[in-house]
Amino acid sequence: MIRIGLNQREKQKIIDEYLNNGIKKVFCFYYKDFPVKYKFDCNIEYVEYSDIEMYKFFYRLLEEISSDSLIIMDGCMRTQNRSELIYNCAHHYLNQTPHRIIFEYFPIIDTKEDFMILLDFDQPNKYKGKSFDYLFLQQEGILVKPHKVRMELLPVEVTEADKVKYEAKRDNLFDNLGSKDPDTVPRTLQLFAGDMKKRVIKPELQYVARNKRFKLENVLSYDDINKKGDYIVIDTHYRRLNMNDFLKTTGMEKIKYLCTTLSIDSVIISEFAEWKARLDAIYAQSNLY
Amino acid sequence: MQSMLNQIYINKNVIDAARERMTYIFDEFENVCVSISGGKDSTVLAHLALLEANKRDRRIGIFFLDEEVVYDSTIAQIKYLMSMYPENTVKLWFQIEFNLTNSTSIKDGQLKCWERGKHDLWMRSKEPDSIQYKPWDRTKETIRDKNKGFGFYDALDNFQDSRKDTAFLVGLRATESPNRWRAVSKNPGYKDVYWCTKRKNGSVNFYPLYDWNFHDIWKYIYDAGLKYSKIYDYQYKKGMGLQEIRVSSLIHEKSFKALVELPEFEPKTYDKLMKRIGGIAVGHIYGKDNKMLRARTLPKNLKSWREYRDFLLETYPDVSKRDIFVKRYAKYLDNNYVARQECRQLILNDYENNLPVDNKPDPREETIKKWRELL
Numbered sequence: 001m002i003r004i005g006l007n008q009r010e011k012q013k014i015i016d017e018y019l020n021n022g023i024k025k026v027f028c029f030y031y032k033d034f035p036v037k038y039k040f041d042c043n044i045e046y047v048e049y050s051d052i053e054m055y056k057f058f059y060r061l062l063e064e065i066s067s068d069s070l071i072i073m074d075g076c077m078r079t080q081n082r083s084e085l086i087y088n089c090a091h092h093y094l095n096q097t098p099h100r101i102i103f104e105y106f107p108i109i110d111t112k113e114d115f116m117i118l119l120d121f122d123q124p125n126k127y128k129g130k131s132f133d134y135l136f137l138q139q140e141g142i143l144v145k146p147h148k149v150r151m152e153l154l155p156v157e158v159t160e161a162d163k164v165k166y167e168a169k170r171d172n173l174f175d176n177l178g179s180k181d182p183d184t185v186p187r188t189l190q191l192f193a194g195d196m197k198k199r200v201i202k203p204e205l206q207y208v209a210r211n212k213r214f215k216l217e218n219v220l221s222y223d224d225i226n227k228k229g230d231y232i233v234i235d236t237h238y239r240r241l242n243m244n245d246f247l248k249t250t251g252m253e254k255i256k257y258l259c260t261t262l263s264i265d266s267v268i269i270s271e272f273a274e275w276k277a278r279l280d281a282i283y284a285q286s287n288l289y
Numbered sequence: 290m291q292s293m294l295n296q297i298y299i300n301k302n303v304i305d306a307a308r309e310r311m312t313y314i315f316d317e318f319e320n321v322c323v324s325i326s327g328g329k330d331s332t333v334l335a336h337l338a339l340l341e342a343n344k345r346d347r348r349i350g351i352f353f354l355d356e357e358v359v360y361d362s363t364i365a366q367i368k369y370l371m372s373m374y375p376e377n378t379v380k381l382w383f384q385i386e387f388n389l390t391n392s393t394s395i396k397d398g399q400l401k402c403w404e405r406g407k408h409d410l411w412m413r414s415k416e417p418d419s420i421q422y423k424p425w426d427r428t429k430e431t432i433r434d435k436n437k438g439f440g441f442y443d444a445l446d447n448f449q450d451s452r453k454d455t456a457f458l459v460g461l462r463a464t465e466s467p468n469r470w471r472a473v474s475k476n477p478g479y480k481d482v483y484w485c486t487k488r489k490n491g492s493v494n495f496y497p498l499y500d501w502n503f504h505d506i507w508k509y510i511y512d513a514g515l516k517y518s519k520i521y522d523y524q525y526k527k528g529m530g531l532q533e534i535r536v537s538s539l540i541h542e543k544s545f546k547a548l549v550e551l552p553e554f555e556p557k558t559y560d561k562l563m564k565r566i567g568g569i570a571v572g573h574i575y576g577k578d579n580k581m582l583r584a585r586t587l588p589k590n591l592k593s594w595r596e597y598r599d600f601l602l603e604t605y606p607d608v609s610k611r612d613i614f615v616k617r618y619a620k621y622l623d624n625n626y627v628a629r630q631e632c633r634q635l636i637l638n639d640y641e642n643n644l645p646v647d648n649k650p651d652p653r654e655e656t657i658k659k660w661r662e663l664l
Contacts, residue, residue: 128296177657179593186660186664189664
């Protein structure tokens with residue numbers, strides 16, 4: 001079964017109910033930034049995501065996982081490459097038992113094709129080589145508790161001089177791109193635009209930025225945030241997966257974003273809107289809690 | 290690239306299925322010949338075929354085309370397989386002269402293995418009971434690529450074409466080489482059998498292990514108590530990934546990476562190889578380096594892959610081969626994405642086009658265009 005968007009208590013309840021199926025041992029795969037701990041009498045082994053493909057686990061687990069084992073894949077969609085070796089290794093484990101529970105916070109990382117990774121976990125082989133289809137959401141035991149994320153824009157004024165500086169910076173980045181990755185242009189511009197937002201930072205509020213360049217106690221970096229809270233976003237994380245992790249960690253459903261009229265912020269906003277539309281389309285066609 | 294092959298589990302295991310295929314082949318063909326390389330797949334294949342031959346009290350050919358520049362462990366494995374059921378084995382160990390591409394040296398771009406008159410340089414002596422002269426009609430000999438001359442696949446083709454009504458067994462597995470599998474299994478090669486391809490003179494290539502996975506192979510080797518090449522153990526101990534663990538040739542454009550670990554695994558083989566052919570130390574040092582043989586990082590003194598390609602073409606030492614590249618690249622798009630792949634071909638002497646170029650607009654330029662429009 002696939003269960004999306006549940007909290008710890010809800011996940012515990014589902015596992016408790018599932019253990020009545022004569023389960024002798026539980027193998028729980030999790031990602032290191034989101035360690036889990038479940039309480040029940042049954043024997044349980046926790047395996048960290050990066051250990052899935054390690055030889056020291058691989059052959060032992062292949063021997064130990066049997067038809068009366070339950071495998072929990074708890075937040076293991078960590079890369080968008082569906083053929084990643086680590087997923088293939090996981091499929092070998094999952095093939096050895098019919099008892100599988102897949103938990104994930106969001107149904108996708110970025111594109112709807114990501115959902116196929118979860119289906120591959122749930123039904124190894126059945127969907128191999130197939131592309132995403134909304135019909136699949138109805139064909140398997142999938143239940144979703146939506147996290148409807150939205151963005152609230154907090155306007156930041158920029159002067160004409162700022163705009164001129166920004167445009168000069170942009171032209172300079174393109175002119176000196178050389179053999180560098182072109183995605184470094186928007187990333188650098190976002191930091192540049194972020195610097196212009198410094199003047200609106202208020203000491204009584206909590207903020208998050210891509211790094212610690214502001215040297216302010218109330219502006220944290222994404223790496224520093226490890227608990228629930230409400231943060232105003234100065235720059236978004238350039239990796240969608242890390243941004244999703246941030247939302248999962250903080251529990252935020254409203255992103256308050258400091259927004260200028262510079263072109264980079266328009267790009268950020270429209271990319272967010274596109275991601276949200278893909279997410280909402282999946283929510284709209286899934287069976288909901 | 291994501292494989293589009295779809296494995297469907299049925300109520301039968303791969304060993305039973307492979308045994309049934311063996312029975313079928315032995316029922317249908319009087320002459321059976323197994324191609325072995327010393328790797329894990331052909332070890333399993335040879336064992337399954339020899340068991341069937343032994344059961345029927347028949348003799349089958351065990352064919353090994355010796356490239357000379359191979360691991361010592363490969364030779365040990367070949368000897369083991371050829372002596373496993375001597376009463377059922379016709380030893381077809383070929384040690385004939387043919388050309389191999391050497392990807393590690395631009396000056397020494399080709400190795401003529403078992404070259405006449407160079408006995409003192411050979412990696413090892415020939416086997417006393419090996420086949421040392423081409424046993425087919427030379428006037429009908431075929432060559433795929435005249436630029437390269439008589440090569441590995443020509444030796445294979447001519448050997449197979451010289452045999453009539455023979456079932457050649459090959460250890461090809463679909464998951465290992467999906468593209469090749471797609472090509473060979475398109476149509477039935479014999480009667481209604483899809484896991485085979487038709488050859489000349491009533492012969493057929495059969496792939497009885499086509500549906501085996503990596504772990505099936507190792508389980509069989511373990512369960513049957515078979516020996517396997519020591520290289521696998523070295524690679525395993527070294528912590529190499531599942532995809533990297535393979536016993537391959539040592540010098541061609543897809544396998545030169547093996548040279549990085551060779552001195553550690555088989556110092557004597559490395560030493561002999563150094564004396565045998567140029568470029569081996571280059572392969573050892575730079576086999577996994579992004580700047581040199583893999584052509585992933587542009588040298589600092591050049592501004593673009595196109596410039597690098599033009600430089601490599603200009604300075605390519607073998608003029609006859611340079612023309613092959615010039616002609617080929619004239620048909621391709623002239624962008625940095627394509628040029629990087631052309632650089633890789635040039636550096637690895639890939640005049641045979643074994644590392645095909647993905648000829649399409651540069652995705653990087655597309656991204657730059659997108660950002661220019663949006664920002």
